[in-house]
Amino acid sequence: MHSEGVASRSTEHRDSARESRSGTPQLDAVSLAIIEQLQEDGRRPYAAIGKAVGLSEAAVRQRVQKLLDQGVMQIVAVTDPLTVGFRRQAMVGVHVEGDVESVADALSAMSEVEYVVMTAGSFDVLAEVVCEDDDHLLDVINRRIRALPGVRSTESFVYLKLKKQTYMWGTR
Numbered sequence: 001m002h003s004e005g006v007a008s009r010s011t012e013h014r015d016s017a018r019e020s021r022s023g024t025p026q027l028d029a030v031s032l033a034i035i036e037q038l039q040e041d042g043r044r045p046y047a048a049i050g051k052a053v054g055l056s057e058a059a060v061r062q063r064v065q066k067l068l069d070q071g072v073m074q075i076v077a078v079t080d081p082l083t084v085g086f087r088r089q090a091m092v093g094v095h096v097e098g099d100v101e102s103v104a105d106a107l108s109a110m111s112e113v114e115y116v117v118m119t120a121g122s123f124d125v126l127a128e129v130v131c132e133d134d135d136h137l138l139d140v141i142n143r144r145i146r147a148l149p150g151v152r153s154t155e156s157f158v159y160l161k162l163k164k165q166t167y168m169w170g171t172r
Contacts (some may be wrong), residue, residue, distance in 0.1 A: 089159040093123035095152040
């Protein structure tokens with residue numbers, strides 16, 4: 001966390017994120033500090049963030065909106081699935097024949113699928129699935145995921161207990 005201001009007022013009007021040649025936003029130190037503040041407390045007032053990073057409340061509000069618009073970050077309420085009625089979670093490894101991206105896109109469109117990543121290794125795609133119970137999980141895997149064109153096979157890793165789930169990896 002940056003407890004001292006990391007930018008002068010003259011920095012307020014500079015772009016918080018410029019795109020690199022690859023199209024990925026390049027974040028300055030102030031934007032990174034704002035992200036760190038919001039990772040600690042997503043409800044932290046813009047005035048408090050401004051004080052910590054050396055910007056006005058309005059400048060912080062503008063930078064946060066730009067970071068949201070660019071898809072750099074999201075501000076969401078993260079729940080424990082067990083406490084909101086979802087009793088079964090699993091990671092599903094998927095072997096694909098053909099176009100991996102189309103399978104990943106189809107998985108991403110499923111409401112029960114919370115996380116999709118294309119990988120290099122034993123599986124072509126990993127998908128985290130959150131379901132109400134075992135019957136729901138069976139339906140999602142057997143009737144929906146395995147039925148997708150290009151899915152050759154799946155392997156399911158049912159969660160017995162979630163020990164750690166955090167989104168605090170920082171901004172390095």
